[in-house]
Amino acid sequence: MNSVFIFVPNTLDMDNIGFLEGFAKRIDDNLIFYVTSDKLLLEAGCTVGYCSSQTPYNMFTANDSEWLHVNNTTREFTINNINTQEYDDRFTIILYDIKAFSKCDITTFKLQKYGDQFNELRTALNKLSYKMVKPRFMILYIVFMFLIEKISEIFRKGKKICQYSSILLHSESSINTLKWIINSIQNSEIIPIKVYNTILSKVIDILIGFIALYIFFEYETIILKFLNDAAENIIYGLKNLLIFLMGSPIGLKLNYAFNTTLGTFFFYHIFLWKTFMQFIRPYLYSVFYILLFPASFGLSFQAAILDDLIKVCTIHVYCIYIYAARLYGLQINGLISLWRLFIGRKYNPLRNRIDSHQYSHNQLFIGTLGFTIFLFLLPTTLLYYVVFTVFRLVLKVLNLSLIYLRVLLQHLPIHSIVLWLIDSPLIAATIVISAKSEVDDIPVVLHATLKSLPLMHCIKSTTPSLNFEIPKIPWYQELKNIFIGKHL
Known part of the structure; x- marks a missing residue:
């Protein structure tokens, strides 16, 4: 029998009535419900279920896919429209810290237990958190990238000359780094820590350079x-x-x-x-x-x-x-x-x-x-x-x-070191799962928290590759x- 998992924020508002924001997905023949917000929706949108004192069968037809119901009185979870012959009656509820998982940037979950499921959750939370935050200046981006491509083309044509000069090689590397930063910001839902490390490194580089020029x-x-x-x-x-x-x-x-x-x-x-x-x-x-x-x-x-x-x-x-x-x-x-x-x-x-x-x-x-x-x-x-x-x-x-x-x-890696020192969830990638109920209880309730990576692992994971x-x-x-x- 295949298993059923329910990922629920540990701060889910179950005192009111409303729709549960989220989605359902099958991974490795397992049915997984993701509740991606701790707030309840008044209107049906991207929903995965409903929270109320009574099961609202009139809101979900028999032809709908599987959906959740949370009883705001007894705090019990019920799965409706599920195929009992395909899935076991026993299911697992995993409570997670929505703030920590939505900020996490290092993706090493796949190496751990429930790794694929947690990686899918992290991706969904990042998209929901940042899809309206980052503006996209398409015209400026196109013009800027056109200029950078032209400069890169000049360096490529003069490659035989550039290889004998350190300043030309370094200029070409800097242009490629700038192009990578712009593409990463434009094409990513969330700006990676690698980009922050590179930008901060360049700022420090320029500041030290100005000090050296002042001394000169x-x-x-x-x-x-x-x-x-x-x-x-x-x-x-x-x-x-x-x-x-x-x-x-x-x-x-x-x-x-x-x-x-x-x-x-x-x-x-x-x-x-x-x-x-x-x-x-x-x-x-x-x-x-x-x-x-x-x-x-x-x-x-x-x-x-x-x-x-x-x-x-x-x-x-x-x-x-x-x-x-x-x-x-x-x-x-x-x-x-x-x-x-x-x-x-x-x-x-x-x-x-x-x-x-x-x-x-x-x-x-x-x-x-x-x-x-x-x-x-x-x-x-x-x-x-x-x-x-x-x-x-x-x-x-x-x-x-x-x-x-x-x-x-x-x-x-200045940015990574600072995040590690303040124990930021941005560099947390080790999942710690603790049981919140007895093994024989139905359902099984687990609590998932994030733990920061070791410093050297964090630096290796957030250092960009060389150009x-x-x-x-x-x-x-x-x-x-x-x-x-x-x-x-």
């Missing part, structure tokens, strides 16, 4: 002088480092001619970069003040601008690292290939495997000579490669730190690339 304008001369000195110190620091490496660092005996050649080449590269910086310096201040416009949109934009400035100011370090990595990789691959010569092996590119091979005397002589040259030049190359690889790793860690800072500023992918570091592959000289 307050100490503008000092900060600009510091940035100029920092760029000069990077150049002079690299020059001193190259002078140190061109000598005998920590007593290493390096190939003098090769070491001098590499040091001179890198010196010339730094000289070109310094000349370029001196040439564009009069224009840098104008560009810097132009960048203050996106910086006014929050600290996350300022972090993206800082990331781009670091990349521009250290591009010569990156170039030197690439030169050293290519040279080191060439020598390592040469040594690996020539080592196979001594054991009579050869790489077969057609079958992608190592095959046996018989070398001639001339090939053995040339191969031995090349192996010796690569081997004795390797320590000098390795020294430059190790030093500038460390610089490259430091810059990558700094880049990832700024990315995580931007993500944190965009997804601060861009955070770069992940495959440490095994990165270490392998370092050893074989493949640039990071």
Whole structure:
């Protein structure tokens, strides 16, 4: 026999006469009555029954579906027009807190007992509570979404350029976030907590950004002088480092001619970069003040601008690292290939495997000579490669730190934490069911209350998904690339 459940507000007004607002539904072959208001209706609308001292058979015909009657004198529930052969005479009344369930936003009920039934109740209560509250500015929404789509299309077309600039990537992410917020508000019956978290995070981001801009304008001369000195110190620091490496660092005996050649080449590269910086310096201040416009949109934009400035100011370090990595990789691959010569092996590119091979005397002589040259030049190359690889790793860690800072500023769960601290029903999603009658009583009366989720579960459930992918570091592959000289 299938079961019958009746969900009734624990504050239902049963002292008067009127219609019960609600609906009936079948879930998993069970008949469920939902009373979705604790007030009685004077006129029949979306009703599921009636409350009076006597059963009003004249109001409901025999052809009507199942309906409830609540006796306002004895407080007894009766189900009419029910098929007794299909459903058991025994039914269960579940009393619930209508205020808590109508405000609840986290839907984890399906994992619990009566989960589907409670989820259906929560959805119905939210629609009834908010269907007349939220205005829909359709014209403004259409115009605004049209502009956002056009801006997003520009970013999509320039995707190859955007991937090299943090400020462009962050701007695209912000546009996508704004589009998600507008769609969520427009298409949802109730504004989700995820939207409140995102909006509040952006407000905090902008406030901190204004404080940072105020500090910048307050100490503008000092900060600009510091940035100029920092760029000069990077150049002079690299020059001193190259002078140190061109000598005998920590007593290493390096190939003098090769070491001098590499040091001179890198010196010339730094000289070109310094000349370029001196040439564009009069224009840098104008560009810097132009960048203050996106910086006014929050600290996350300022972090993206800082990331781009670091990349521009250290591009010569990156170039030197690439030169050293290519040279080191060439020598390592040469040594690996020539080592196979001594054991009579050869790489077969057609079958992608190592095959046996018989070398001639001339090939053995040339191969031995090349192996010796690569081997004795390797320590000098390795020294430059190790030093500038460390610089490259430091810059990558700094880049990832700024990315995580931007993500944190965009997804601060401040609203969720405050709701959890005040024990708001908005984040209550754990159902606690207690019996209000004996098991043998007919009907069985249960009382359902809501309990807040644990803090970490609440944060995970109310944190919006990212609109861009955070770069992940495959440490095994990165270490392998370092050893074989493949640039990071």
